[in-house]
Amino acid sequence: MRDWVKDQIDRVVLDTDRPLIISDADEVLFQFVRGLEAFLETAGLYLDLSSFRLSGNIKNKTTNETYPIDDVPNLLAEFFAERTRHLEVVEGAQNVLNSLRGDAQIVVLTNVPAEQKADRVSALERNGLDFPVIANSGDKGPAAAYLATRVEAPIVFIDDIPPNLDSVKQHANHIHCVHFVSHPRLSELIEAMDFEHPRAKSWMELDKIIRDHLFD
Ligand SMILES: [Mg+2]
Known part of the structure; x- marks a missing residue:
């Protein structure tokens, strides 16, 4: 710890x-998921809820491409900074x-x-x-x-x-x-x-x- x-x-x-x-x-x-979905929407992304995980399940709404897994931590950091209060x-x-x-x-x-x-x-x-x-x-x-x-x-x-x-x-x-x-x-x-x-x-x-x- x-x-x-x-x-x-x-x-x-x-x-x-x-x-x-x-x-x-x-x-x-x-x-959390509802808030994350709303945040992703503004970035042109969505959460594919076909399995229980975040990395690999964030996708581009237009191309359906998977959001780069290496970039997910930064995206989540942005989400927490912007949305934790709300x-x-x-x-x-x-x-x-x-x-x-x-x-x-x-x-x-x-x-x-x-x-x-x-x-x-x-x-x-x-x-x-x-x-x-x-x-x-x-x-x-x-x-x-x-x-x-x-x-x-x-x-x-x-x-x-x-x-x-x-x-x-x-x-x-x-x-x-x-x-x-x-x-x-x-x-x-x-x-x-x-x-x-x-x-x-x-x-x-x-x-x-x-x-x-x-x-x-
Ligand atoms: Mg939890």
Whole structure:
């Protein structure tokens, strides 16, 4: 884990005895794919959702040519710089998390570029999701495991990307990892693949899974 990630975690106020929810942001709290599609549209590009990946699936609307994979990181950096503030929140996230906050503590663990952390925080606040935010990079397991060392109550982790769930399980096996992809088509795509983690299809379903694990 990078020092700047560890520093952010050290600054989060956590209660040892309070159940913890660690939530991803993109495609869990925010409509990442919808926002990305709108951004790509302005650049004459589109996202081919025939498989679950970004690189190789960004294509030119006119020629249908694949956007050069080497240039995707720069394109995504541009997207985050321009759109992080404006992404729309996922239906149900605000209600469910605000009803859970009475009995649990909530932390957002997001792989947003460090430069856009402030934009992410303000977008969350604007949507009534004023929780501590940790801007991470790469694997999420080390950061989640480090957070977990500070809590002796049950912990749930939610993410849309299976390798992130795998990474958290690997580093802290006691964390209950739940898979949630808010975008309906992406969710269907991923459902066809066989993953070991429990899945939710909406924040209503997440609400039940979280409550069953944290409070029963
Ligand atoms: Mg995500």
